[in-house]
Amino acid sequence: MELITNLGIGFGVALTLQNLFYCFGGVLLGTLIGVLPGIGPVPTIAMLLPITYALPPVSALIMLAGIYYGAQYGGSTTAILVNLPGEASSVVTCLDGYQMARQGKAGKALAIAAIGSFIAGTFATLLVAAFAPPLAEVALKFGPAEYFSLMVLGLIAAVVLASGSLVKAIGMIVLGLLLGIIGTDVNSGLQRYSFGIAELSDGIGFVVVAMGLFGFAEIIVNLERTEHREVFTNKVSGLMLKWSEFKEALPAIIRGTGIGSVLGILPGGGALLGAFAAYTVEKRIAKDPSRFGKGAIQGVAGPESANNAGAQTSFIPMLTLGIPPNAVMALMVGAMTIHSIQPGPQVMTSNPQLFWGLIVSMWIGNVMLVILNLPMIGIWVKLLQVPYRLLYPAILLFCCIGVYSIQNNVFDVYLTALFGVLGWLFVKLECEPAPLLLGFILGPMMEENLRRALLLSRGDWTVFATRPISAVMLGMAVILLLIIVAPSIRKKREEAFQEG
Amino acid sequence: MSFIRNPKDFWAGVLFIAFGLAAVIIARDYALGTAGRMGPGYFPRGLGIIMIALGLILSLRAVRMTGPRIQFGSFKPLLIVLGSVIVFAMAAPRLGLIVATILLIVISSTASHEFRLKEALISSVALAAFTLAAFVYGLKLQLPTWPWFIQ
Numbered sequence: 206m207e208l209i210t211n212l213g214i215g216f217g218v219a220l221t222l223q224n225l226f227y228c229f230g231g232v233l234l235g236t237l238i239g240v241l242p243g244i245g246p247v248p249t250i251a252m253l254l255p256i257t258y259a260l261p262p263v264s265a266l267i268m269l270a271g272i273y274y275g276a277q278y279g280g281s282t283t284a285i286l287v288n289l290p291g292e293a294s295s296v297v298t299c300l301d302g303y304q305m306a307r308q309g310k311a312g313k314a315l316a317i318a319a320i321g322s323f324i325a326g327t328f329a330t331l332l333v334a335a336f337a338p339p340l341a342e343v344a345l346k347f348g349p350a351e352y353f354s355l356m357v358l359g360l361i362a363a364v365v366l367a368s369g370s371l372v373k374a375i376g377m378i379v380l381g382l383l384l385g386i387i388g389t390d391v392n393s394g395l396q397r398y399s400f401g402i403a404e405l406s407d408g409i410g411f412v413v414v415a416m417g418l419f420g421f422a423e424i425i426v427n428l429e430r431t432e433h434r435e436v437f438t439n440k441v442s443g444l445m446l447k448w449s450e451f452k453e454a455l456p457a458i459i460r461g462t463g464i465g466s467v468l469g470i471l472p473g474g475g476a477l478l479g480a481f482a483a484y485t486v487e488k489r490i491a492k493d494p495s496r497f498g499k500g501a502i503q504g505v506a507g508p509e510s511a512n513n514a515g516a517q518t519s520f521i522p523m524l525t526l527g528i529p530p531n532a533v534m535a536l537m538v539g540a541m542t543i544h545s546i547q548p549g550p551q552v553m554t555s556n557p558q559l560f561w562g563l564i565v566s567m568w569i570g571n572v573m574l575v576i577l578n579l580p581m582i583g584i585w586v587k588l589l590q591v592p593y594r595l596l597y598p599a600i601l602l603f604c605c606i607g608v609y610s611i612q613n614n615v616f617d618v619y620l621t622a623l624f625g626v627l628g629w630l631f632v633k634l635e636c637e638p639a640p641l642l643l644g645f646i647l648g649p650m651m652e653e654n655l656r657r658a659l660l661l662s663r664g665d666w667t668v669f670a671t672r673p674i675s676a677v678m679l680g681m682a683v684i685l686l687l688i689i690v691a692p693s694i695r696k697k698r699e700e701a702f703q704e705g
Numbered sequence: 706m707s708f709i710r711n712p713k714d715f716w717a718g719v720l721f722i723a724f725g726l727a728a729v730i731i732a733r734d735y736a737l738g739t740a741g742r743m744g745p746g747y748f749p750r751g752l753g754i755i756m757i758a759l760g761l762i763l764s765l766r767a768v769r770m771t772g773p774r775i776q777f778g779s780f781k782p783l784l785i786v787l788g789s790v791i792v793f794a795m796a797a798p799r800l801g802l803i804v805a806t807i808l809l810i811v812i813s814s815t816a817s818h819e820f821r822l823k824e825a826l827i828s829s830v831a832l833a834a835f836t837l838a839a840f841v842y843g844l845k846l847q848l849p850t851w852p853w854f855i856q
Binding site: 256370372373375376379380382383386390392393395397398421424425428429592593594595597598599601602605606609610613615618619621622625626629630633634635636652655656659660662663664665666 | 745
């Protein structure tokens, strides 16, 4: 069995003392920051990214993956205890999780979230290990035309599956692509959109964009709200579930894992879509749907399993095609580039240690999540008691030092502030910033593949339609767009995002 | 302006048009080339035009379809938070991380409606100590730590 040999390589890498340490450190730091209200995985990863610069590439990616799971789980803890989702995918966890907390069952909600996440994580890791190699095999045959069409499909699918206005989302992608162009053109050596500023000749750092749009803007918007929230921190006890409760939740965990795994692979899906879909399914098939929103254990188990499964399987397109399906994976691609690894199908063959080490460490990270979170829940709860007025200046500080330290240059800090203004404006105008980040990361790749494809075809645009794989992908993108524009489906889509 | 029925979409459209126009105008000086031999101006100019088109769709649609108003609320958090970041950026290279940390924490704290001066001062000193321990000694960041006249 090739799979077992490969997993063997992976365990060999992931179980070294050094990598175990970084995996643990990542999960711990990720949970620590992720548990803070109002900070989702994207700013958490952006904030902690500079720590990993000095590490060897494998350890850096293992740590970043750990940070991601930690942040995700930390966000669920906050959702359950404070009713304040750190990110969109824990919005649904708030619904029943917070109600369970109000009924004094906070411990049980946290326990089922951890157990569900673990089961889902284990299954999804196996899925990644099984499906990544054949997919990478196919992707190796792709030429520039196929790659360009794949990126178009990926970006279109990402906006179709996300919530909000379609035109705005596409506009945000194009804006991201434009921002990605800033800097020196690799082919002509020309400085584009750099306004003669030396710091811009290497382009804008993706940490700057992510931190400004997600981190700073989030803090500002949170400060504009003044309502008070009730924190259920003294009532966290009784982590042990009754067997009957576990039996009640298990089918929801299994369904959530399945839904999350499938939806996680899709562009734009990631953790978010799975969580929403799992909640909707649980509510629909429940014997008594009226219990949902009032503390139904399935309403926590399903979405929590789904978001963890989705978080895991969203690594598949990133690892095999080099195309990030969501904002978190876009950051991962950026991180790989910093360590001079070009993500794509060749990573698996050229760097099997990294590839399989990362996959196995995903599972180890999940084990650590359970070990870390259940006994240490008291510490996270203490963190939640820190009032926001003390918290946000500290977050701001870590963002500033993080950005400043990337190139030892304060220019990046000013630039982040500028993106903070832009991010705040986007919130006011209801423009989702995630598609912008995707476009920003894919911009240079897209231009390069477009250029190469048309160079090979001598300027003939029909190459995208005559090469079969490329044609199929562009066809799918068009169909997706048509479907979403059709009024009946548009209405259904709005309803789906209204749930929760 | 009563003809704008959906201000959020309208102004998002205006923003897109502005970015698109800027992209196209600045790219004027970049060689366009042909599809088969793309110059550095080809891709950005194409994107700029798409951007303008999307902006026009959004803005024109906003005249017909109604939507919620933009909730601006107080500009205080925006100005103070980003102001404190700019002060940090100005202070850090000359006055060092420690002074910059204290300035950032105290200034940014005033953005909260629950601001208490004493608390902010204590917190700024504690975080300055943490910065020293974690970033300067722990992660060994090569950044100026103390003001230039002390070093």
